[in-house]
Amino acid sequence: MTDFAPSGYLGVLGGMGPGATADFYLKLISATVASTDQEHVATIIRSVPQIPDRSAAISKKAESPLPALSSGIRELISSGAKAIAIPCNTAHFWYEDLVAISTVPVFHIVDTVRERLETNVRTGPVGLLATAGTIEGKIYQNRLGGQSGYQVLVPEEEDQKKLVSPGIAAVKAGDLIAGADLLSKAARRLQERGARSAIMACTEIPIVLGPKSDVGMPLIDATDALARHCVEWWRTSSSSRVDDLHLSGATDSNS
């Protein structure tokens, strides 16, 4: 850290995948109320896609990404991060282990989704649209169900296989029409089964199911929820820091 940095950065443990990291950063920028560059969140993004595959580790007991994730957390903190966001739903499977080694707050993406639910959705079961890995890892079910008393509805196995997973794959392959069709069918199936809202817990889903889609219930974008939480953290924790940000007249006493 030097005189020319704000007194703390938001650290982003990214690269899982790179596209999800870029999506998060765009949402962070657009969630920020700013009229000049200088009012935006100071961010260190560590986008290292070489971290072992998270879903494979959960479902096939393949190599754990935990050592790589832990290294990432430590590197971000030593670079000056004062809080950390992880724009990858599946990586939250190892959340407790990461909090244990972190000396700064690590925001849990599910907690930020809960904030959006509390603001936007009054009652009823919450549907979950996500990859098989996120569902299998019970990342949302454990944290929303256990602590907060939400009833989390996951797609039936058949719907996950025939609608959600191929819908996500279609978006990844650039076929947005097929993706929108499959994913909105999946959302409507959840609605038929009682969901009053649904969480889009995978980067590809909000690309085709926006707030204006024809699904007749609120849809919460998990990446956007995480971004909004980070902006709020920056706004409230940095009010005392604003004067430092102008950096005027400073000289580099550390060099």
Add this chain to the structure above:
Amino acid sequence: MTDFAPSGYLGVLGGMGPGATADFYLKLISATVASTDQEHVATIIRSVPQIPDRSAAISKKAESPLPALSSGIRELISSGAKAIAIPCNTAHFWYEDLVAISTVPVFHIVDTVRERLETNVRTGPVGLLATAGTIEGKIYQNRLGGQSGYQVLVPEEEDQKKLVSPGIAAVKAGDLIAGADLLSKAARRLQERGARSAIMACTEIPIVLGPKSDVGMPLIDATDALARHCVEWWRTSSSSRVDDLHLSGATDSNS
């Protein structure tokens, strides 16, 4: 650096502004030929928008951003960057000073544009579409004209004021139709004056003037040129590094 990181990162000195950094990162991802996350460029992005305004420093002799830029370079290197990209045309006004303090290569955005020109454009004057700050700082004129023998055509003062600057402002404000109209007029004015190609040296311009626009000459996107250069650096410098990237079975001997 730990066992869980590739042996070197691409460092991105960003935040000037945050949107230009996000645009660069998206272009880096899309310029990468990869079938898995793990094949993408390992990147540390330092997006610190509190760096003093570059254009104001050039045109109004306001506070220099050089100390803040220098700190950013040093922080990236200490985080493990093995090469540095700066996705901000105007910041290259201080390029020589930054190279002088850097212990790793700093890619010059104009050199990467020259690579695209050499690949795509045979002959003739090159038009420049950019902010007044980039033009006034002679960032392209000095480096393309001086070293490489290109004739760089800048818009006439009247065209810069009535077409380019308001065109960029229209895109920033979200009025893409007006922006496309003004900027394609500016490009055609350069063409009438002899340009055989043009450089889009400002993040907002490629949003409305794509390769398929009705401007009848090649248009080079400077951010995309920088991204492609970085991907090529990663590909050629990291071939010996690929085995390290799997990170399998390693334990964190540094912790």
